[in-house]
Amino acid sequence: MGELRLNPNLRVWLKDREGNFSHSKPVAAWDEDGDPYVIHESELFPAKRFANYGGLTLPNELLGVLPGAGYKVTTESDEGEIDVIAWVVERDDEGHVAATPVTVQGDETVTYTGESLDYSEIFCPGSKKDTGGVGDV
DSSP states (O other), rough: OOOOOOTOOOOOEEOOOTSSEEEEEOEEEOTTTTTTTEEETEEEEEESSTEEEEEEEOOOEEEEEEEEETTTTEEETOOOOEEEEEEEEETTTSSSSEEEEEEEOOTTTEOOOOSSSOEEEEEEETTGGGOOEEEOO
C-alpha cells in the first residue's frame, strides 16, 4: 500500500458521561506510532489518555456564513440576551447540517467556539423575550 499520510485536519472526538458525542479538539501532533496529541491546559497531551476518548473524526465542512444582525440568543446559564452577528453553517461527517451563532457581548467581545453551546432560545429580529422567540433550540 505504500506510506500512509495522516490527514492533518483530523479532530479527536470526546464523549460525555452518557457516552454520546460531546465535543472535539483539533489534533495538534502525532507520535511515531500514529497516536494523536491535543493541546490540553497549554501542553501537548496524548488524546487516548482522556477517559472520554472516542476516536478520530473529520472536521465539519464549512457551507457558509449568514448574517445574523438582529437575532438574539439566550443560554441555560441565564446570561440574558446575547446579540448574534452571524451564523456559521456547517455539515458534519454524518451529513447533519447546523448553524452555530457568532455572538457579541456588551463589551464587544466576539465569540465563536465552533462548538454548539447551551442556547435555550433564539429570538428573530424585532421579537421580544416577553412575547416569545422562535422556541427551544
